[in-house]
Amino acid sequence: MKLGKRWLPAHILVWTYAVLLIVPLYYFLASAFKSNEEIFAHPFALPESLGFGNFRTAYDSADLGTAVVNSALVTVLALALTLLLALPAAFALARSTGRLASAMEKVFSLGFLIPTFAALFPTFLLAAATGLFHTRLFMVFFLPATAMPLSVVILVQFMRTIPREMEEAARMDGASTYTVLRHIYIPMCLPGIATVLLLNFLTFWNEYLYSLIIIGPDPEQRTVQVALPTLKAITGTDYGVLTAGTVLTLIPVWVVYTVLQKRMQQALINGAVKA
């Protein structure tokens, strides 16, 4: 379709919004290299030097190093557990035709209607009852449950596209159920697995409220999202340090996004649509 002159207002509006997205982020990035005086005097100027002093202060004062390790641990273990639970489940649901299986699938799809946030307090009680309160371990157990509906539904969709003859041929050769899953289904739905991994990486890494309540403020255990807001209290109004700390927590996600841009968008779009 041709875009005529009458599109001028549209171009202007869209780029205005783009500027509204960039300016705060630019301000953020620039401020991370500035002192407070520099920020207030010239909010939009490029920083005079590219020293990493603010980053070091943020890193040290909020224990961001430990927090990043904690976040990485929680994210990776929860991702592994999600796949460990969701793959066999999706495999079973994709192959079976029974009434029980379709009921189970319905339960998972209904899960989208449950807003996780609503159950914050009961989950806190559960953590206390299991003796896992104030531990990262509970989050490792809990996060996969929140990811289960989406992960199972996406994986079932992918697995349904695998022709049945593949499995039947393998069965002729004496393959067990496990072998079929391991050597046929998993390799053939790698794109689906990647989608699930990316989607959940983003939610797990960015999870805030539950981590705040369950893991709590202990610097040894807390994740990076919980550590980040404490900078506001620690540094008072040292915007340089505050922004530097925030930028640090964004780097992993931003790197993954830039490298896997296409795939990431696809993953999120798939995820949102199924929800």
Added chain:
Amino acid sequence: MTTLTSPPGGAAIRHPAPPATTGRTGTPRQGGTILAVPALVWYAVFMIGPVIAIFVIAALHWPGMLQPVSFAGLGNVRTVLDDPVFWDAVRNTAVQLAVALPIMIVCAYMLGYYVAQKPPGHRVIRYLLFIPGLISTPAKAMVFYAALSPDGLANGALQSVGLGSLTDAWLASPSTALACLIALDVWSGIGFTAVLFAARLDSVPDDLGEAAQLDGAGHWRTMWRIHFPVIRDYVGVVTMLQFLWTLFGSAQHVLLLTQGGPGSSSTTLSFLVYQKAFIAADLGYSQTVGVILFLAGLVGLLAIRRAFRQNY
């Protein structure tokens, strides 16, 4: 989206397993369902159980973690309904939804349509639009804190263009605190939602729009009269999502930016659930609001579903 369309013939290939095969291969699909049980159990323990617990706790009188618990029946409901703070929260939540949702969906749809036409620079736009979707809630809150605090970006910008009289302590002023929270939702929500719409519009065949344009329809008409009805269902799904995110997700923004204040001017329902549970330790109250929130979510979902149903 193409990756997810299941093959139409998927069911057709199924045929009875030949009886000649050995016992193991003759029952390839039986006994497999059990593999779904661990995931289901996990899901039930960590998600379904806690959700049911909300309803139970809502019927309890529980004035603090270490206090004795007694059955309250509908007593909590009465307490909640008599509390002016609750009604402030209802009003704030209603305002938030009524302002944020229409702006977000309409702007995002138009933006998505724009991107889907592949104008010059659409790749850059697509990349940028997505960024708020990647940023964690605390990071977004930090961005807004730095922008809106008394000596932050917004006031700095106003001062530098000579509008110093308009500066305000945006997050600490009763008249603007809620507006700031709504602005945060809209700022970060439009781009992400637009990418979703653009992806869906990409799969609408090009000749549909071209035919309309040959018939003399302008872009505005094509956008609203041709493309919008085609993806109407999808708009409904995205609206439902945004509705849920706004309704339940606002607790985090409020907690990080305004703590519900000043007074109760920016207390939303979901923040009230958090605040009563973890700050005021009035657990019965908190979970009663939780139940109300849950029901509001359900009613809202059904209403949105109805509003977007094909009605021609």
